[in-house]
Amino acid sequence: MPVNAKGNRRMTQYQLVAEGIKKLNEHNVPDADIDAELLWLFVSKQDKMAYIMNRQEEVTGAVRSSYEAVIDKRSERIPLQYITGTQCFMGYDFETAPEVLIPRYDTEVLVEQANHLIHDLHSDKMSVLDMCCGSGCIGLSVALMNPGVHIDLCDISDSAIALTTKNAKRLAVADYTVIKSDLFEKIDKKYDMIVSNPPYIESDVIDGLMPEVRDHEPRLALDGDMDGLKFYKAITENAESYLNEKGYILFEIGNHQAYDVQQLLVDRRFEEIRVVKDLAGNDRVVIGRKA
Numbered sequence: 437m438p439v440n441a442k443g444n445r446r447m448t449q450y451q452l453v454a455e456g457i458k459k460l461n462e463h464n465v466p467d468a469d470i471d472a473e474l475l476w477l478f479v480s481k482q483d484k485m486a487y488i489m490n491r492q493e494e495v496t497g498a499v500r501s502s503y504e505a506v507i508d509k510r511s512e513r514i515p516l517q518y519i520t521g522t523q524c525f526m527g528y529d530f531e532t533a534p535e536v537l538i539p540r541y542d543t544e545v546l547v548e549q550a551n552h553l554i555h556d557l558h559s560d561k562m563s564v565l566d567m568c569c570g571s572g573c574i575g576l577s578v579a580l581m582n583p584g585v586h587i588d589l590c591d592i593s594d595s596a597i598a599l600t601t602k603n604a605k606r607l608a609v610a611d612y613t614v615i616k617s618d619l620f621e622k623i624d625k626k627y628d629m630i631v632s633n634p635p636y637i638e639s640d641v642i643d644g645l646m647p648e649v650r651d652h653e654p655r656l657a658l659d660g661d662m663d664g665l666k667f668y669k670a671i672t673e674n675a676e677s678y679l680n681e682k683g684y685i686l687f688e689i690g691n692h693q694a695y696d697v698q699q700l701l702v703d704r705r706f707e708e709i710r711v712v713k714d715l716a717g718n719d720r721v722v723i724g725r726k727a
């Protein structure tokens with residue numbers, strides 16, 4: 437391989453990405469080729485089309501070091517989205533933070549269901565609560581897609597509160613309030629709808645998850661206690677006091693939790709209870725309506 441004046445091997449963008457793929461594969465990173473390329477686009481501030489056009493160009497030492505640094509991070513199984521600092525959700529660019537759960541595409545099903553219900557109600561001024569808001573991805577998307585809806589977003593974590601506030605400003609959400617609250621502790625209003633993707637993984641399942649999640653995402657945002665149902669129980673028990681008449685509750689659930697979560701809603705006399713599947717065909721959302 438040719439050598440430049442500083443004695444470094446000359447390398448094209450394409451060759452550098454190939455080295456990135458090799459290193460990620462050595463560390464068993466899933467989809468190593470996709471991540472190595474996305475990290476190169478991130479470091480070189482190019483879109484994919486520019487990369488295709490420029491891939492035979494030689495890279496400079498500085499940009500090469502930056503790329504090697506992010507490849508090292510990804511080799512430690514730090515999630516891609518914590519390295520790039522963003523994740524797309526409902527077509528919006530959400531900032532991420534290491535102490536806060538990364539938005540998941542599965543969660544988009546919950547937002548779509550909320551949108552349908554808001555649309556069907558034809559109400560000018562609805563108020564919605566996003567309980568356990570994390571990055572704010574659910575509530576802020578609902579607000580952005582339904583002008584006129586007021587959204588309150590709450591979470592127990594300071595990092596989540598800070599990140600939701602940042603995302604609301606970044607996405608220029610008009611009508612929102614961010615509340616630091618342990619579930620309903622600091623909530624003193626009634627809503628037309630409560631949406632929530634609470635922590636729902638059974639405590640002893642967490643150790644078996646992929647390293648990206650197990651070692652790098654916050655346990656606080658994952659752990660639903662031994663039965664995974666702790667937050668569904670706590671939220672459902674109190675929800676009727678915080679819902680207007682005929683108000684809706686929408687939960688994201690783990691794919692084996694539909695029966696249990698529906699039962700919790702039945703026990704509290706919710707009506708119109710149903711389950712919605714995600715695109716993979718797994719049970720993903722449970723909906724109920726206050727009697």
Ligand code: GLN
Nearest residue numbers: 537569570633634635657
């Ligand atoms: N509501 C946020 C999300 O869906 C955070 C969820 C959580 O922290 N469990 O990404």
